[in-house]
Amino acid sequence: MIPQLINREKIYIENIGQYEGKExxxxxxxxxxxxxxxxxxxxxxDGTGVIQCVISLKDVGEEIFARAGQLTQESSFVATGxxxxxxxxxxxxxxxxxxxxxVHIAKEYxxxxxxxxETFLMDHRHLWLRSSRQHAILRVRHAIIKSIRDFFDxxxxxxxxxxxxxxxxxxxxSTLFETDYFGEKAYLTQSGQLYMEPAALAFGxxxxxxxxxxxxxxxxxxxxxxxxMVEPEVAYMDLEGDMQLAEEFIEFIVQNVLATRREELQxxxxxxxxxxxxxxxxxxxxxxxxxxxxxxxxxxxxxxxxEAPAFVPGNDLGGADETYITQKFDKPVLVHRYPSAxxxxxxxxxxxxxxxxxCVDVLAPEGYGEIVGGGQREDDLETLExxxxxxxxPMQAFRWYLDVRRYGxxxxxxxxxxxxxxxxxxxxxxxxxxxxPFARLMHRLYP
Amino acid sequence: MIPQLINREKIYIENIGQYEGKExxxxxxxxxxxxxxxxxxxxxxDGTGVIQCVISLKDVGEEIFARAGQLTQESSFVATGxxxxxxxxxxxxxxxxxxxxxVHIAKEYxxxxxxxxETFLMDHRHLWLRSSRQHAILRVRHAIIKSIRDFFDxxxxxxxxxxxxxxxxxxxxSTLFETDYFGEKAYLTQSGQLYMEPAALAFGxxxxxxxxxxxxxxxxxxxxxxxxMVEPEVAYMDLEGDMQLAEEFIEFIVQNVLATRREELQxxxxxxxxxxxxxxxxxxxxxxxxxxxxxxxxxxxxxxxxEAPAFVPGNDLGGADETYITQKFDKPVLVHRYPSAxxxxxxxxxxxxxxxxxCVDVLAPEGYGEIVGGGQREDDLETLExxxxxxxxPMQAFRWYLDVRRYGxxxxxxxxxxxxxxxxxxxxxxxxxxxxPFARLMHRLYP
Numbered sequence: 001m002i003p004q005l006i007n008r009e010k011i012y013i014e015n016i017g018q019y020e021g022k023e024x025x026x027x028x029x030x031x032x033x034x035x036x037x038x039x040x041x042x043x044x045x046d047g048t049g050v051i052q053c054v055i056s057l058k059d060v061g062e063e064i065f066a067r068a069g070q071l072t073q074e075s076s077f078v079a080t081g082x083x084x085x086x087x088x089x090x091x092x093x094x095x096x097x098x099x100x101x102x103v104h105i106a107k108e109y110x111x112x113x114x115x116x117x118e119t120f121l122m123d124h125r126h127l128w129l130r131s132s133r134q135h136a137i138l139r140v141r142h143a144i145i146k147s148i149r150d151f152f153d154x155x156x157x158x159x160x161x162x163x164x165x166x167x168x169x170x171x172x173x174s175t176l177f178e179t180d181y182f183g184e185k186a187y188l189t190q191s192g193q194l195y196m197e198p199a200a201l202a203f204g205x206x207x208x209x210x211x212x213x214x215x216x217x218x219x220x221x222x223x224x225x226x227x228x229m230v231e232p233e234v235a236y237m238d239l240e241g242d243m244q245l246a247e248e249f250i251e252f253i254v255q256n257v258l259a260t261r262r263e264e265l266q267x268x269x270x271x272x273x274x275x276x277x278x279x280x281x282x283x284x285x286x287x288x289x290x291x292x293x294x295x296x297x298x299x300x301x302x303x304x305x306x307e308a309p310a311f312v313p314g315n316d317l318g319g320a321d322e323t324y325i326t327q328k329f330d331k332p333v334l335v336h337r338y339p340s341a342x343x344x345x346x347x348x349x350x351x352x353x354x355x356x357x358x359c360v361d362v363l364a365p366e367g368y369g370e371i372v373g374g375g376q377r378e379d380d381l382e383t384l385e386x387x388x389x390x391x392x393x394p395m396q397a398f399r400w401y402l403d404v405r406r407y408g409x410x411x412x413x414x415x416x417x418x419x420x421x422x423x424x425x426x427x428x429x430x431x432x433x434x435x436x437p438f439a440r441l442m443h444r445l446y447p
Numbered sequence: 448m449i450p451q452l453i454n455r456e457k458i459y460i461e462n463i464g465q466y467e468g469k470e471x472x473x474x475x476x477x478x479x480x481x482x483x484x485x486x487x488x489x490x491x492x493d494g495t496g497v498i499q500c501v502i503s504l505k506d507v508g509e510e511i512f513a514r515a516g517q518l519t520q521e522s523s524f525v526a527t528g529x530x531x532x533x534x535x536x537x538x539x540x541x542x543x544x545x546x547x548x549x550v551h552i553a554k555e556y557x558x559x560x561x562x563x564x565e566t567f568l569m570d571h572r573h574l575w576l577r578s579s580r581q582h583a584i585l586r587v588r589h590a591i592i593k594s595i596r597d598f599f600d601x602x603x604x605x606x607x608x609x610x611x612x613x614x615x616x617x618x619x620x621s622t623l624f625e626t627d628y629f630g631e632k633a634y635l636t637q638s639g640q641l642y643m644e645p646a647a648l649a650f651g652x653x654x655x656x657x658x659x660x661x662x663x664x665x666x667x668x669x670x671x672x673x674x675x676m677v678e679p680e681v682a683y684m685d686l687e688g689d690m691q692l693a694e695e696f697i698e699f700i701v702q703n704v705l706a707t708r709r710e711e712l713q714x715x716x717x718x719x720x721x722x723x724x725x726x727x728x729x730x731x732x733x734x735x736x737x738x739x740x741x742x743x744x745x746x747x748x749x750x751x752x753x754e755a756p757a758f759v760p761g762n763d764l765g766g767a768d769e770t771y772i773t774q775k776f777d778k779p780v781l782v783h784r785y786p787s788a789x790x791x792x793x794x795x796x797x798x799x800x801x802x803x804x805x806c807v808d809v810l811a812p813e814g815y816g817e818i819v820g821g822g823q824r825e826d827d828l829e830t831l832e833x834x835x836x837x838x839x840x841p842m843q844a845f846r847w848y849l850d851v852r853r854y855g856x857x858x859x860x861x862x863x864x865x866x867x868x869x870x871x872x873x874x875x876x877x878x879x880x881x882x883x884p885f886a887r888l889m890h891r892l893y894p
Contacts, residue, residue, distance in 0.1 A: 002826045004858045007683035008691075012603060012651060027683040029648070029855045047651025047682065048603060076855035106854040126645035126847050127854060129607075135649065142606040149596060156459060156495060159589040160576075163885040164611070164635075164658050164673055167892045179624045179635070181672075182664070182889055188611075188626070195885055195894075198573035201476070202582065204459060204494025210658060211611050217629070225628075226611055235494065236454035236474040244455075379449045400573050400894035407553040407574060408476045408523035411451045438610040438642055442629055445614045447642075447847035 003103050005078050013049035016093050019083045026051065026095065027078050029130070030071045030106075040068040044079055044095070045130070052094040053079050060097060067100045073112070074130065076103035118433075125438055126447050136264035137434055140257060141423045145209075147256040148230050148417070151249055152207045157232060160199040162192025162208040167397070177215045177225075188213040191416060193346075196233035197377060198404050200412050207232040219442055221431040222319070222369055224420055226440040233414030239348075239358040239376045242413035243334055246362055246372050247280050249417070250332055254278040257426055270428045274366065277330045284334045287356065290317065290325055299324050316342040323367035332371070336360040345391040346384070348376045360415070368425035374415020381405035450550050452525050460496030463540050466530045473498065473542065474525050476577070477518045477553075487515040491526055491542070492577070499541040500526050507544065514547045520559070521577070523550035565880075572885060573894050583711035584881055587704060588870045592656075594703040595677050595864070598696055599654045604679060607646040609639025609655040614844070624662045624672075635660040638863060640793075643680035644824060645851050647859050654679040666889055668878040669766070669816055671867055673887040680861030686795075686805040686823045689860035690781055693809055693819050694727050696864070697779055701725040704873055717875045721813065724777045731781040732772070734803065740775070741768050763789040770814035779818070783807040792834040795823045807862070815872035821862020828852035 007027040011019065016026075028046035035041075038057040043050050057065045071077060081097040111127055121128045128134050152159070165179075165186045177188040192208035199206040209230040216223055232245065254275050257265070265272055285293070293299060294311040299321075303310050308320030316338070317325075326333055337356040340349060347357035359375030378384045384405055388395055423435035433439040438447065454474040458466065463473075475493035482488075485504040490497050504512045518524060528544040558574055568575045575581050599606070612626075612633045624635040639655035646653040656677040663670055679692065701722050704712070712719055732740070740746060741758040746768075750757050755767030763785070764772075773780055784803040787796060794804035806822030825831045831852055835842055870882035880886040885894065 002856050002858060004685060005683065006685045006688060006858055008688050014603060027857070028651075047605075047647075047649060074855040076857045104856040109854055124847075124850075126642075126850060127649075129646060129649035138607065138650075139605060145606060146596070146600055149593070153593055156461060158494075158586060159592060160585065160884045161658075161675065163887055164660075165887050165892060177626045177628070179626045181624070181892055182662075184892060186892055195573075199576060199884065200494075202494060202574075202576035203585075204475075211608075213611075215629075228608065236452065238451060238453045241453060241455050400571075403571075403573060407556055408521040409449050409551040410474070410523045411449060411453055437607045437646065440610055440612050445612060445628055445631060445633055 003101065005101055005103055013044075013046050013051045013091065016049070016051060016083055016091070017085075020085055020093070021083065023080065023082050023098070024095075025078055025080045026053075028076070030073060030075045030077065032073070033068075033071060035069060038065075040065065042068060042071065042079070042097075043090075044077075049091055050132075051091055052089045053081065053097045053100075054094055055097045055100070060099070064100055067102055068097075070102065070105060072106050073109040074106040074127075076106075077101060078103065118431075122433065122439070122444060123446070129437065132267055134434065136267040137423065137427050137429070138437060139264050140261050140268075140427050141419070141435060143257050143261045144253055144423055144426065145228075145419065147253045148209065148249075148419075150256075151252050152205075152230075152232060155205070157205040157207050158199075158203040160196065160203065160206045160208055161210060162189060162195040162231070164189050164210070164213075175215050177213050190214055191229065192231050193233065193414065193416065194401050196231055196414060197401070197412060200233040200235040200414070201404060201408065201410065204236075205232070205234045217442060220319075221433075222421065222424075224432055224436065224439055224441060227432075227436070228419040229416050230419065231414060231416040233412065235410050235412045237376075237413045238411055239336065239360065239413060242374055242376060242415060243284070243336065243360050246334070246360065246374065246415055246417075247282050250282075250362065250372070251278060251280050253422065254426065265427070268427050268429075270426075274330070275426065278332065278365075282331045282334055282362075283329050284336065285325070286336055287338045290321075290335050293325060293328070294321050314339055314341070317361075319369060322363045322369050326363045326365050326367060330365060332365060333363045334360050335363060336375075343375075345387045345393065346377050348378045349383075358413075362415075364421065364425040366425065366428075368421060371421050371425065372415050372417045374413065376411065376413040379405060379409045379411055381409065450548065452548055452550055460491075460493050460498045460538070463496070463498060463530055463538070467532055467540070468530065470527065470529050470545070471542075472525055472527045475523070477520055477522045477524065479520070480515075480518060482516060485512075487512065489515060489518065489526070489544075490537075491524075496538055497579075498538055499536045500528065500544045501541055502544040502547070507546070511547055514549055515544075517549065517552060519553050520556040521553040521574075523553075524548060525550065569880065569886070569891060570893070576884065579714055581881065583714040584870065584874050584876065585884060586711050587708050587715075587874050588866070588882060590704050590708045591700055591870055591873065592675075592866065594700045595656065595696075595866075597703075598699050599652075599677075599679060602652070604652040604654050605646075605650040607643065607650065607653045607655055608657060609636060609642040609678075611636050611657070611660075622662050624660050637661055638676065639678050640680065640861065640863065641848050643678055643861060644848070644859060647680040647682040647861070648851060648855065648857065651683075652679070652681045664889060667766075668880075669868065669871075671879055671883065671886055671888060674879075674883070675866040676863050677866065678861060678863040680859060682857050682859045684823075684860045685858055686783065686807065686860060689821055689823060689862060690731070690783065690807050693781070693807065693821065693862055693864075694729050697729075697809065697819070698725060698727050700869065701873065712874070715874050715876075717873075721777070722873065725779065725812075729778045729781055729809075730776050731783065733783055734785045737764065737768075737772060737782050740772060746771050761786055761788070764808075766816060769810045769816050773810045773812050773814060777812060779812060780810045781807050782810060783822075790822075792838040792840065793824050793831070795825045796830070805860075809862075811868065811872040813872065813875075815868060818868050818872065819862050819864045821860065823858065823860040826852060826856045826858055828856065
């Protein structure tokens with residue numbers, strides 16, 4: 001039986017500084033222990049932080065002192081004691097223990113300080129979350145998500161949740177997850193954009209923010225099958241406004257994380273100077289300027305070294321191309337006005353150069369790749385119908401979407417930002433699998 | 448061609464009071480118009496509000512005055528003029544127009560002031576969002592979602608997004624959507640709870656908030672196939688703490704909406720006195736007390752009148768039973784400690800009455816049914832294994848979930864709150880289909 005010791009008073013290590021000199025009860029788990037004769041030092045974690053508990057045989061007596069010795073890694077216990085400031089202690093405070101109550105002695109904990117393989121750790125993801133690095137990453141993730149919502153909520157955007165179930169497959173079904181929907185076929189959404197456009201004409205400024213899905217048979221370190229995306233859309237906005245919004249947005253996220261999650265970035269050994277430099281304005285390159293950079297001898301050698309295909313002017317940028325460009329700058333880079341042929345049908349053509357579209361991709365620094373893709377949407381009914389025909393898409397499936405151009409069409413623009421790539425960049429992680437609590441990859445559906 | 452008039456200065460009707468006496472440009476759509484000789488009154492909506500534009504032939508001249516006459520319902524245009532306070536005007540301000548620029552003349556707009564059927568309106572959901580009632584509902588929805596996140600974020604909870612793709616089907620596959628996951632079967636989540644429990648032991652207090660799915664062949668006004676749910680989970684918390692958390696949470700949401708969305712509730716003709724009374728403490732009934740209420744002659748007559756099955760002591764409560772109970776109170780009602788037989792395997796048995804579990808349902812007032820379900824979880828490994836066997840569930844699929852009881856088990860509790868039912872209740876709506884931007888129902892996958 002598990003003793004029903006509970007924590008309704010809610011004193012957490014995160015706020016322990018408020019209780020200096022006072023007696024508190026902390027409810028948690030043993031992170032690590034060190035015993036030296038008549039003293040025990042227990043690192044107690046409670047999910048919000050870690051505090052060192054000092055237990056002296058002389059102060060607590062033999063029975064309680066023996067309990068401290070019984071605790072195995074990740075055993076749960078409640079420590080009662082006095083909070084004392086100590087600059088040498090991790091977190092700046094320690095607990096002079098008066099009593100220890102054991103809740104549950106953990107069996108042999110599978111994750112030990114020794115090195116484990118990634119597969120083993122991912123198989124134990126539900127426990128791995130307790131480790132300090134994973135804990136720090138997911139606290140940064142939360143701060144990023146909160147920043148995203150705060151940004152739009154404080155700027156008059158209305159949240160319009162896009163549906164997950166979508167009827168028609170717009171751009172081929174090969175990367176879509178399919179499900180039987182009461183006898184019909186339904187597909188899991190890849191983007192809420194088509195829904196955000198009519199919503200922008202109803203609410204002025206909107207965003208959606210939810211999970212999106214991609215059934216790509218890809219095993220790269222940048223791909224998840226299930227990932228979160230935020231997609232703002234604004235009526236009466238052009239590409240220039242869209243680029244300004246994306247810049248302001250990314251700066252806001254990064255500076256917010258720096259302001260609120262320094263401790264976690266330190267645990268992750270992140271070079272914060274690389275984040276501190278993420279301030280507006282960001283460098284901007286037209287596709288043509290980017291293409292010129294990518295066809296220099298240096299760029300060609302770079303691609304060869306990475307065993308990546310050489311950049312072909314007129315084509316989309318590859319991963320190595322993005323890395324090459326971003327390493328030339330210490331801020332995110334905006335690349336705009338790609339060839340119409342490599343972008344989606346709904347992009348608006350640039351009136352100045354009709355074979356280009358009014359789109360923008362934002363590439364994260366340090367080789368983290370595209371974190372934002374967006375642009376101005378085609379707002380003319382006939383032009384859009386022609387594009388749907390050119391792309392050989394089923395006109396009937398877009399009837400409702402075309403209504404946006406039938407009833408009070410306006411210039412409008414938006415973009416999508418992928419949360420997991422943003423977390424990977426800000427935390428400085430090698431692989432996106434650590435950026436989400438329970439990652440879903442081609443070969444990973446458990447736990 | 449759509450004129451590319453854009454709105455980078457960002458003056459919206461919502462904030463028009465800041466510009467009294469000043470000249471502004473408002474970008475929007477025609478909501479309604481009235482013409483009387485040499486004066487035109489245009490109701491201009493911009494997604495954040497509606498303002499009356501007054502156009503006088505004498506002031507603007509014939510050309511501009513004629514433009515006002517050209518505008519059909521939902522045509523897009525930009526009005527330049529001076530903001531004037533006027534108590535009689537809707538919103539308290541009007542615009543004395545100096546110029547009108549037409550962006551796009553809408554074709555015959557399908558939604559007119561006449562009555563339309565629900566099917567027609569749902570088929571035109573992408574346009575229906577522009578109507579004042581739907582606009583108001585989704586602004587309230589946004590306020591509810593923001594309140595939910597603010598509540599947990601400001602109380603030290605960590606957001607832990609639960610996965611949508613889940614491997615094993617825990618409680619029968621009949622109400623689960625299934626998809627092919629690279630040759631394996633995956634199911635769309637019905638609840639993130641099993642993931643929140645290990646997360647609570649890693650972070651102390653956590654919540655997930657995302658879409659969940661139910662393939663129920665149900666056509667009632669309370670069921671969607673895709674709906675949003677928030678699920679907090681707290682380590683070292685018991686049923687009493689869980690009930691206190693749920694009460695505080697619901698009060699917070701309702702009082703927040705009252706503080707920020709009065710205007711929208713007025714558009715919806717909601718009796719706000721019924722919301723103002725939603726303050727703690729809420730009435731609490733044990734299952735036995737609820738059962739006693741439901742077996743009175745009055746309650747039996749009530750069920751008969753509703754053509755609902757009579758309540759059978761020992762069984763779960765039906766919709767009519769919930770309605771009967773809640774109409775006796777002016778606040779949400781907490782019903783706790785149901786028979787073990789009608790609740791899920793993971794509920795902890797009440798040590799005082801072993802055939803009851805430490806669960807709680809919160810029933811919304813005015814017949815809106817269950818909005819919260821939760822309770823304390825079984826924390827003893829052997830007891831939980833025995834329950835899994837009793838329920839004939841596959842032990843192997845729960846291996847990772849059982850780890851929560853192997854490594855530092857603690858008392859813990861949580862609940863789930865359904866967003867759409869909460870929106871329906873707070874807005875006073877008959878059917879949940881209006882509570883979400885693009886509803887997914889058994890026969891509704893479009894638009």
